[in-house]
Amino acid sequence: MGESKLDLLQGTLDVMVLQTLATIGAQHGYGIARRIEQVSGDEVLLNQGTIYASLVRLQQRGWIKAEWGISDNNRKAKFYEITRAGRKQLAEHTAHWERLSRVMGRVLAMANEGGGQ
Numbered sequence: 001m002g003e004s005k006l007d008l009l010q011g012t013l014d015v016m017v018l019q020t021l022a023t024i025g026a027q028h029g030y031g032i033a034r035r036i037e038q039v040s041g042d043e044v045l046l047n048q049g050t051i052y053a054s055l056v057r058l059q060q061r062g063w064i065k066a067e068w069g070i071s072d073n074n075r076k077a078k079f080y081e082i083t084r085a086g087r088k089q090l091a092e093h094t095a096h097w098e099r100l101s102r103v104m105g106r107v108l109a110m111a112n113e114g115g116g117q
Helices: 012-024 029-039 048-060 084-113
Strands: 064-070 076-082
Touching (some): 012 048, 012 076, 012 084, 048 064, 048 076, 076 084
Antiparallel strands (some): 064 076
16 A cells, blocks of 8 residues: 555545544634644644535535634634534444454464464
8 A cells, every 4th residue: 555645445534523523623624624633633634625524414414514713814604513413423433443443453363373375
C-alpha cells in the first residue's frame, strides 16, 4: 500500500464527523475537516466536496443539524452540531469499530504465531 494517504471505507468519514462534533461541539465544515486531518496526523486529507457530502448525508439522516453563524474570520458559515439521534448512532458505530478492530488485531496477530510465512 505504500506511504500514500489512507483511503476511507464507506461510512468511515461519517463516524469521524460525528465524533469530531461530539468532542468539540458545533463547528463549520472547514473546521471539522481540519480537525480530522490534525487528529489523523495528516494521514487523512479531506477536500471540500468530500466533507460537505458527508455533512449533507448526516443532516438528511437527522444525525446532525445546521445553523448559520459567523466564523472566526468574520464570514457567514454554516455550523453543524450533533443531534441526540447522532449521538445514538455514534455509540453504535463506535461499538462496531471497536469490535472490528479487535477482530482484525487477532487475525493479523496470526503471523506472530509461527505457521505463517
